[in-house]
Amino acid sequence: MMFYTNNRTNLSHSSVFNVTAATFERKQPLSSDIAVIMYTSGSTGIAKGVMISHSNIIASITGMAERIPNLSEEDTYIGYLPLAHVLELCAELVCISHGCRIGYSSPQTLADQSSKIKKGSRGDTTVLQPTLMAAVPEIMDRIYKNVMTKVEEMNSFQRTLFILAYNYKLEQLSKGYSTPLCDRFVFRKVRSLLGGRTRVLLSGGAPLSAATQRFMNVCLCCPVGQGYGLTETCGAGTICEYWDYSTGRVGGPLVCCEIKLKDWVEGGYRSTDKPHPRGEILIGGPNVTMGYYNLEAKKQEDFFVDENGQRWFYTGDIGEIHEDGCLKIIDRKKDLVKLQAGEYVSLGKVEAVLKNCPLVDNICVYANSDETYVIGFVVPNQKQLLALAGQHGIRGSWEELCNIKAMEELVLKVITEAALTAQLERFEVPRKICLSPDPWTPETGLVTDAFKLKRKELKTHYKDDIERMYGGK
Structure with a gap:
């Protein structure tokens, strides 16, 4: 490579350099080459680096664009x-x-x-x-x-x-x-x-x-449609058809993949269930990624290749398939907690219901298998909470209101009514709550960039409140 100065008046002072640059042969990437290592949100544990190939990306965006x-x-x-x-x-x-x-x-x-x-x-x-x-x-x-x-x-x-x-x-x-x-x-x-x-x-x-x-x-x-996919499937799985106005469903499989259900006996879900088959969702196809970076054991646990050479991924989500081929997500294995009396509580399901309550800006439901009831951490809506406090003559700063036991009880009463109206079982409704004056943002480390709850971090953050609500203090 040559660098030069354009100095016509005094060539003797022009600077000319000959620099030998290493030449590299340009190679087109193979479809099987890694395009991205993308880390999972880490909402339920340590984030894992997912190896996504160029062919995974092409398959995924082809499937999405078709819908x-x-x-x-x-x-x-x-x-x-x-x-x-x-x-x-x-x-x-x-x-x-x-x-x-x-x-x-x-x-x-x-x-x-x-x-x-x-x-x-x-x-x-x-x-x-x-x-x-x-x-x-x-x-x-x-x-x-x-x-x-x-x-x-x-x-x-x-x-x-x-x-x-x-x-x-x-x-x-x-x-x-x-x-x-x-x-x-x-x-x-x-x-x-x-x-x-x-x-x-x-x-x-x-x-x-x-x-x-x-x-x-x-x-x-x-049209507002739901889609379903994971980092491990390069975001692809299902998307609702634009004309489908039904709620609670995530649509049928995209053209880039297949879906099947695996029995989860412990949770009581089987592919033979009536009226709809239920079970753990498995996604297979060219969009299923290459596995986890430097986590071979976890890769072997979550991915497999069938007899036809197709890659599959165990999602950990529980779904049911309707007559028209649409999928509905009904549970998640990691969110399912068994209470001391034997009842199973789906934390995500309870949270989704209670988030509809105007008094709740955000909520994390927690359950310990050694206990008989569910508890919750609530980020209240400021306007609604101040109005509720005013109705009952309770005064104080925002921080003080969130720490007053009487306010916890009032909010819990409203939440309980909302839960029962939405037909949650009694054992699914939080029996005790604590109010958080501070919102959960990605900057606090309590939620991901997509605002999914980081349960491990929330459990650590509210450790003292958990002990108090479960009678330890």
Whole structure:
């Protein structure tokens, strides 16, 4: 390589250097070469490095793109999850492969009401007006609660009109009809929260509650479908068809993979169950990754190759398959705790139900197998908690209110009513709770970047409260 100065007036002072650079032969990567080592969230233990090959990525984005109608250069995608999250990586690669525009945001600047948006300024969705968006349930639950709080603050005429329009559209959607007048005159403001042009919204990363999914389908005036996949399957597994407005299901297998169920006798799930086969979900296909980096034993435990040479992954999630081939996630092996009296409690199921309570911003349910009941840690909604305290004449700072036993009891009463209304069993309902004045963010280390609970870290953080609630103190 030669470096030179262009000095025409005095060539004697020009600097000329001959530098010998090592030459490397350029090689195209093989489909089996590692493209990414992506670490799992570590929500249930130590994070594992998943080795993802180029062929895994191609298979995954091919399967995902087939479920998203009419992808084109006219689409704009808003990315706000970290690229270290497999959902975001695959979503952006799908967009790049179809020439879609991508605008980058963050959870703190997403909407006009987001925490890091100055009052009077516009959020990123308002400015960008995306047509495509991938979201985790935590973000959608926030939107749902914010809107429902505003509905409660409406005068009686506005609130009645909103509820009538909501129920009417819900009925029309179930029949396959659209409601252009309701969309224009009633739901336009809610739709504008995400820029007003969103045509497909995909939820992944954790189960989305039925109430939130119904609300999004109605008020955002676009299909809101759930998808299911893991880092170990390169994010691919299932995605709902865009015309499927049913709730609680994650759709059928993508074209890049197959799904089968394995009996889990200890949990009482079998593929012979009626009316729907149930069991641990196994995903197989070219999207199933190469295993864990430097964790051979764990790789042998979680992955296997069948007699046809196809790779499979044991997900640890429990599902049931409906008559139309759609999958529903009903449990998780690691989230299932057996109480002292023999009842099984699904922590994730209880949390998903209780997150719908307006008083709850976030919740972690905990159960010890040596005990007879469930407990919980709750991040309360500040506005709702202050209103509850005011109703009962309880005064104090935010920190003081969260540490007053009377407030714990009032919140527990509201949560219990919500749980029983949602038809949880008595043994599934937390008997004691503690209130956290501080929100759980990725910066605190108590949740992942996709806002999934880090149970091990939460257990350590609330160690003293656990002992108190279980009678140790």
